Amino acid sequence: MRAFDYLRADDRGQAIGAAAEHTAARYLGGGTNLVDLMRENIEQPATLIDVTALASEITETDEGGLLIGAGVTNSALAADQRVRRRYPMLARALLTGASARSATWPRSAVMCCSVRAASISMTPRHTATSVRPVAAVMPSRASIAITPFSVPRLPVWQYIRPT
Amino acid sequence: MQWTINGRVREAEIDFRTSLLDLLREHLDLIGTRKGCNQGACGACTVLVDGERINACLALAVQYQGRSITTVEGLAQDAELHPVQQAFVEHDGFQCGYCTPGQLCSALGMAGELRRGMPSAVTTDLTSDDIAPSHEELRERMSGNLCRCGAYNGITAAIASTLATEGRS
Incomplete structure (x- = not known):
């Protein structure tokens, strides 16, 4: 798995802003899909934006x-x-x-x-x-x-x- | 970074790539949680996060900072086994034991889902909040936990007995 930066978004604005600021950023939910693909190097995001704290x-x-x-x-x-x-x-x-x-x-x-x-x-x-x-x-x-x-x-x- | 694991606050400095499973096993020496497939297929790494079951192998530890995590090491109280652990012993719910920590945590998470009225793929009446833990429901709900020894009959019997006892108390 390639190294990446990890950001945690506390609200919608932060999540959208972070995605606009960073290239090759991916939103991270539970991770069961994305993390698996990252491990196989199918997905290689430079930044992960954790959106699990957003409205539930x-x-x-x-x-x-x-x-x-x-x-x-x-x-x-x-x-x-x-x-x-x-x-x-x-x-x-x-x-x-x-x-x-x-x-x-x-x-x-x-x-x-x-x-x-x-x-x-x-x-x-x-x-x-x-x-x-x-x-x-x-x-x-x-x-x-x-x-x-x-x-x-x-x-x-x-x-x-x-x- | 900080996590509450089995009621204790634990700290570690880790790479963002570290899975929750590797945090437990490699950094905190909690080796009860097993690494089977490491890709979310076998369920051997199942732990509870705030009471809900997840596959620790596909969870990034960094995401779970500040959360309350329960592993198999946190189930027994002092020298007394958790009722579900006791039921696994009584019903021969394991053979080699490799999948057992995941089965136990998964069973506890599943019991909570049943109490909350969560449906499964085999629930006939989707609108019902009171879903009986039938044999078929238990098998479906535990289908994310594989047992290569094939101790499934004992596993479902143990879980059914735990749920029945829970229902009476």
Whole structure:
């Protein structure tokens, strides 16, 4: 893993300001996705901006939707009764998101399953060579952000000849 | 940097790249938390942060400054095992024991999730806040913790018994 600077944002303004000031900066949430990719040198940010201290509330909007704070974890989002009642597909996607990779990714709430993973599970396996966004693209901004890079091909069955 | 680990304030100067797992094992000599896959797949490194379970291998220690972390070393009180540890002994919830610290912490985190009414991938009624810890629910919720010895029957029995006792008390 390449060395990086670590900054902790206390509010939205700081998070946005820090990202504008630093090149090759990445927002850091729970890290289960980003840290793994950094360890493999797939992601090489120069600066990590920790956004876990940002708003962790889910609030009603005037238009009748929900505003999800950047500090809301995916498991908290899936557990929210408003999400469960009004957006069951989102709740289900979050809860089962990592199941397409259950052999290598735990399905429990230990891992914040990302919509990146959810999009894998909703794509036919044989065509899932890269990840396509299933929601608005907001790279690394929120718990349901979409990462814009491709992921390695899902493991496919390989026949190994007996020697 | 400073963390509260098993009720004790601990300090260390570490590289930002240090995972919470490496902080525990390499800097603070708390080797109960295991390093299995080191990529978030096996759950052997599961610890509790403010009561919630996380994979310590994918957590950057710097992010958890000031938080309260519980590892397997913090479960027993004096010479008395935690009820979930006792249940693992009684139900043969382990064989080689490598995954056990993670299983124990994960079970405790999961019990909290159940109490808070958090659904899982197999919860039929998403709107229910009172989810029964069925065999299927327990298996699903513990699926992030692998056991290569295959002691899963004992593990789920131990956890089910702990939850049942908890429910009665």
